[in-house]
Amino acid sequence: MPSGRLSVVVTRRLPDVVERRMQELFDVTLREDDKPMSREALVEAVKTADVLVPTLSDQIDGGLIGQAGERLKLIANYGAGVDHIDVHTARQRGILVSNTPGVLTDDTADMTMALILSVTRRIPEGLSMMQKEDWPGWSPTAMLGGRIAGRRLGILGMGRIGQAVARRAAAFGMQVHYHNRNRLRSEIEDDLCATYWESLDQMVARMDVLSVNCPHTPSTFHLMNARRLKLMKPDAVLVNTSRGEVVDENALTRMLRAGEIAGAGLDVYENAGAINPRLRELKNVVLLPHMGSATVEGRLEMGEKVLLNIKTFDDGHRPPDQVVPSML
Known part of the structure; x- marks a missing residue:
């Protein structure tokens, strides 16, 4: 019944x-x-x-x-x-x-910072070395990464998660910049110490780290396309914890392989679990299995x-x- x-x-x-x-x-x-x-x-x-x-x-x-x-x-x-x-x-x-x-705002923002640190400080490489018992000992020139304090962080998408990333990045001493569909109110910008860029192209070309934090919509599909990725500085890093479809994964892979972008940290992928196999081969890429919300x-x-x-x-x-x- x-x-x-x-x-x-x-x-x-x-x-x-x-x-x-x-x-x-x-x-x-x-x-x-x-x-x-x-x-x-x-x-x-x-x-x-x-x-x-x-x-x-x-x-x-x-x-x-x-x-x-x-x-x-x-x-x-x-x-x-x-x-x-x-x-x-x-x-x-x-x-x-x-x-x-x-x-999931705080969880995803935490993972964004974890990926930024992982790529810039080469944490997975160090972990792999220790797990393989392949460590020759400390050296002044070994496993050199980069300091994130003072670097320019460009946030693509300044919603709840983007703002949470901004607060964390500022605590690490990063300079916070952002591009968003709508500019934030001045009091929020002041609170976040964030600089607004109306032109995404101009922001991308000047950032040391680019964090993708916008949703996937028809207007954001491949927003970071091959042309825009080529605007990034050769020593810049891209991190994506939002949606894989926002970034042209094939173009990103080509540029990482060619050394045209220094590194990437990805928790999401354009074709869900079908990750580009060439990405797995790169030492300058940190790949995670969509762990941003996994708490x-x-x-x-x-x-x-x-x-x-x-x-x-x-x-x-x-x-x-x-x-x-x-x-x-």
């Missing part, structure tokens, strides 16, 4: 405490393993569930949403980014979309937001973190 509770399908394993709470509140279908759901399983889920809880590893495109049954009324994304969800088609079908914004605290807070969005919807109200096309 129908339980009267919402039918919820979760596409990946979530923290135990989040899954237990979902089981208490809803008729939830959880994953026994942590592998992405197949396309066939996703089709079945959207045909039968009231609520789908996907992650960034699931492509919730127009074709999938077009096969949704009459029951599906909410896609409660476990994550802030929604570029893997066709929000426009969902809206046309009367399906709400929600996300989990704001909870226990962050994952739990994401789960709490998903639960709140679903429960609010179940109570007949608008989810607090609803995403609408005009926001994209």
Whole structure:
């Protein structure tokens, strides 16, 4: 017999405490393993569930949403980014979309600084040397990196995460510059000691470190294209903890191999897990497996937001973190 509770399908394993709470509140279908759901399983889920809880590893495109049954009324994304969800088609079908914004700001900003330090101070190279027992001993000229204090940091995208990166960078003695779709208020600029550049090209050409912190939208796809990457100084470093599609990965790889850019730190990739194999061969590149949001605290807070969005919807109200096309 129908339980009267919402039918919820979760596409990946979530923290135990989040899954237990979902089981208490809803008729939830959880994953026994942590592998992405197949396309066939996703089709079945959207045909039968009231609520789908996907992650960034699931492509919730127009074709999938077009096969949704009459029951599906909410896609409660476990994550802030929604570029893997066709929000426009969902809206046309009367399906709400929600996300989990704001909870990963500090975690991602921390990882940005970690990548800046890792690349400029050659930390992975040193780690590899020690793990291979290949250390010949200390030398005044060995493993020389660069000091980040005094360097110019250009932040591409000055939202919550960009501003958090700015505060951390200033504490390390870096000079903070930024380019953003809209200029920040003067009091925020003063608080961050940040210099605004209306021209992205001019900023890119003058920075020692470029941090990509903008979302992926049609207007930011390959915003750092081959032409713009060539504007960077040969001793500059690029770090990306936002979305891989913002950077032309093939062009970046070519320039790193040619020594036209000094180094890169990447936590995101243009083609998800299909990383350019030439990137793996480069000593001046630090590659991470999308760890920017990977903290226990962050994952739990994401789960709490998903639960709140679903429960609010179940109570007949608008989810607090609803995403609408005009926001994209």
